[in-house]
Each structure stands twice: as C-alpha cells, then as structure tokens.
Amino acid sequence: MLKYLYILMVIFMIDNGYLFSKDDKRIFINTSMRCNGQCSYCYLPQLGYSNSDSNINTKSAEEIIKMIEQLPKLTQDTLITIGCFSECWDKYNKLETLKLISYFLKRGNQVQISTKKKINLNDIKEFLPLIKYYGQFIIFESIATISFHDYFEKNTDDVFERLETFKIKEVPIVLYIKPVLKNITIEDLEQYKKYILQYQIRDVVVGSLFTNIPSNESVPFSNQNELFYNPVDDEEIMLQELSKFCNTYRRSSDVMNYYKSRNRSKD
C-alpha cells in the first residue's frame, strides 16, 4: 500500500516554479516568479524571488498549458490556484492569467486567483459564459491592512480601489484578510466590518503570515520546507468578530470547497 502511495506521489509531483502540485487535488500555477508589489511582509524574497522588480519575465499561457498537458493526470476535480509567486493581475501577467482562466473553465476545473489589484466586471466579462456554476471561479481580493496600506504595500492598488472589486456580483469575491499582521490588521477591525456591510461581502478569509520561522505547518505551494504558517492571536479575535457579519474561513481552499460542494448538492 505504501509503495503504491509513493508511486502515485511521484507521478503527480511537479515543482518547477511555474507549476507545483503534490497530487491531483490541487495545482499552483504562476506565469512569473517575481512581483513589483513591494509588500513588506511578502514571502517571495525568502524564497529567492524579487518582489520589487519591474523586470518580470512572464511565461505565456500557451507555454504553461503545454506543460500542464504533459502532466500524467489532471482531472476535472483538480483545484487550480493561480499566482502564489506573482501578482496575477498586474500588467505583466493579466493577459496570460485571463487565457489560463478560460482554459481551465472550459475543462471544468474550479479556479481561484488572489490579487491586490482592482478587477472590473469588464475584465472578466469574456469568460463569464464559460462558468458552469456559481463558485467555479472565485476572486480573492487581498486586503491585509486598510490604514497602513501605504506603508506595507507600497506598489499595489489603493485599498479603496480594490474594494470596488466587490461590486462584481457575477462571481464570488472573497475578502482575503491575509496575512493578518500582528497588532496592525486588527487596528482596522471596525473598518473591515463597515466595508463588509457596505459592499455586502459574504465570504472572508482570515489567514496567517508565512515566514521562515518553523511551525507545525508548512505552506502548501512549495516542497522546500522554507515557509511556514505563523498564526497570531489577532486572527482568532477577527474571525470571531467578523463571523457576526459574514461567513468566515481560515483558508482559501475552504471557500473553494464550500462552493464546490454546494454545487454538487444541487445535482
């Protein structure tokens, strides 16, 4: 049995930066492995990738798809997560991201992206007809701080622009409060509540910072054992408080599973 499991792991294992997966359940995809967002808490520098570089070498969606099609088995059930090592919606990656989303929606996969950019309905209009159920494609709009955005996320879209993404109602837009920065993110608790009500936000993820300080759990998108979840107590307070206003989750994959099983229960 163990031998069988090992063989399965080897078959599904892929890790070349652009693609990472441990099994056929989830694959992480990046069209580049650097960013120009300059977030002070970003884990890219800890993995040897720049997060303050405008020289972004983007791989085309066609090249990525070619690699994907060589994978022994990618099922319709494989969760597609785009952009852990890049800003998938910046001017360097957006076009390729759009092509990849269309490709996977056509295949029937569930797709998630996370971003610190504002997304308009117009941006995603072309692939809306490909979506087979509400929740097949989900945007995680990342806002780790409201008041201190200028200091911690120097080269990302303004928070108030990002909030405009929540005007899209055609697909789920999740407020991604991740990472929770100790003593910083929680300062905005009342503001988060206010915007959750104002934009009628239904789903919120409150997630941990990834650092190289070892903990019980390493990140799911790398095998190098260099990045770990580093939760802080503020997360519990935020989860408890925000759950009075919306659905709260600890992981983006929990949101994806929720929408997938909701769709299945309708069948």
Ligand code: SF4
């Ligand atoms: S936008 Fe994301 S990838 Fe880019 S610097 Fe900020 S945290 Fe890092």
